[in-house]
Amino acid sequence: MGDGTTGPGRPRDPDLTPRVLAAALDVYARTGWAAFTLDAVARQARVGKAALYRRWPTKDHLLFDAIEAHTQPLVATDTGSLHGDTRALASALLEHFLYPAGWVTLRIEVDASTEPATFARFHEKIVAMHRDGAERMVQRAIDRGELPSGIHTRSFTEALYGAVLMHALSMTQDQREQARHEVAEHVTPIVDFVLAASMTRAALPD
8 A cells, every 4th residue: 555655755645545536537537448547647646656556556446446435425425314315316426427527437337348357346336336325215215104115226226317317418518517506406306206206106006
């Protein structure tokens, strides 16, 4: 593991790790796997290659850590209510897609179609982090009596994520810039629709 130094006798850089992880996402989002190198990330992050290589010996390790650090906030919110949790998750997800680094998860799926062995663990990590968080969110709602125990968690998650993603895809770059300041306005109709549809489906007989 690296100590964050940039050279002999120089002080540690406390911002090295978050700066490198952010740079890794940005480089990968722009270039894809073929051009994603530790040297390119070092240049983007403005850090010495030696410090970066000590901490992340391969680009696989670096991208995996970057994905984990960037994705975690999308699944960590517990507001105390299903509506609040869903709105928080949808807001975080939309914000995720309003910045270039947010498209990393989609680019990984594209690259995985041609190099499945290389990207298997990245795919599994992304799916698990999102799926597990959504499942915990739904389980909290069941425990509070807001949802029936028979709710189909996977369909709920796919409906929410799919709606947010399509909304982001439909925007122009200018609209994305504006949406960064109006996230709540954008996700509210999506959340209301998904929750209403889920409640209706849950009420139907099997």
